Amino acid sequence: MVSVQLDEAQLKQICKKQIGDMLREYDAELVFWDAAELQRRTQMSWNTIQDYFFFDPRFPKRKLRGKWYFPARQARDFLEAWLDEQA
Template identity: 65%
Template sequence: MVSVQVDERQVMKLCRERISELVKEVEAEYVFWDSAELKKRTCMSWNTIQEAFFFDPRFPKRKVGSKWYFPARETRAFLEQWLMEQPK
């Protein structure tokens, strides 16, 4: 009979490292988001985005023609900071 022992902490550490690598790869795919991607990433409607943070002067955005674009890295950093500033 064969017996195998697994260090669960080591397995979890390896899983977290790999997940982190995959997330970085996915995030690297986008240079900027459009409004549809912003709604998807925040799980908010366009009206909620406008009411919550769209007009915050720190929020990075650029209008090209009639369409809004948001630099992915800067927008993500802003959103993380904005969320932490919200009252509990």
Template identity: 50%
Template sequence: MLDIQIDKQELRKIYLEKLEEHLNEIEGELIFWDAKELQKRTCMSWNTIQKEFFFEPNFPKHKVGNKWYFPAAETKQFLLYWLSKK
């Protein structure tokens, strides 16, 4: 006969760790950011973004209707480059 015992606390801890890993992967898979996501990712207000880099010609942005969209991968690259120059 086989007797299996499970530590529920340890199982919960492992489950939450794996869930957090998965959520981080999904978050990294965003193709576009909107203005709110850009503000969240940069920890900057919309006014600061506009003042610092929004109008730079090589900043990747696309306006669809009244809304701005930013390609996630290109924007990350630009932001890292921009920050390194500051």
């Protein structure tokens, strides 16, 4: 018979690390977000995005041929900082 003992705290830490690594890998696949991806990532409508942070000069964005693009890594960093500021 086999008996296994697990340290729950260490198991949680390992799981969090693995999930974080997987999320970073997924995010690394996208270099740019378009408006639809920005809405999906923030769970906000386009009007709400414009009302809250779109016009913030720190928010990274580029318009190419009538379509908005957002550098994924920079946009995510901005959004995390912006959300912290809202508290």
